[in-house]
Amino acid sequence: MGRRLRDGRGLLVVRGEVGGVSVPLEIATSYRARTKGLLGRDGVDGAILLSPANSVHTFRMRIPIDVAYLDRDLVVIAVRTMKPGRLGMPRVRARHVVEAEAGAMVGWGLRGGVRVEVLAEGDAVE
Numbered sequence: 001m002g003r004r005l006r007d008g009r010g011l012l013v014v015r016g017e018v019g020g021v022s023v024p025l026e027i028a029t030s031y032r033a034r035t036k037g038l039l040g041r042d043g044v045d046g047a048i049l050l051s052p053a054n055s056v057h058t059f060r061m062r063i064p065i066d067v068a069y070l071d072r073d074l075v076v077i078a079v080r081t082m083k084p085g086r087l088g089m090p091r092v093r094a095r096h097v098v099e100a101e102a103g104a105m106v107g108w109g110l111r112g113g114v115r116v117e118v119l120a121e122g123d124a125v126e
Helices: 031-036 104-108
Strands: 008-016 019-028 047-050 065-070 076-082 096-101 116-120
Touching (some): 008 047, 019 031
Parallel strands (some): 019 047
Antiparallel strands (some): 047 096, 065 076
16 A cells, blocks of 8 residues: 555545446544444445455444455455354455445445555545
């Protein structure tokens, strides 16, 4: 990723077959923010990035979610849909995890092999 992200907001940019898609992103890098994640929410506007992370669980979640595991270069390793009350297997190469409402990532064109970009609030947009 090249730089340290901090808790806050930004954009997840997916460039693929669908074209360029920018998704509102919540960035969770502190232990407290990563631990809370999407727990107790009825939905999410866009997605949430957990970093560093290589696995997630959906205990105490109210909705099914899509989970994308990213490597250190922000390339998608795998995308999975998880129902509430599940424990995801850790991905050895994963350094970041993106979570969104179930079905959202298909619409964004997010799948294995796609490279994404994270623009934190305040980053210059090209």
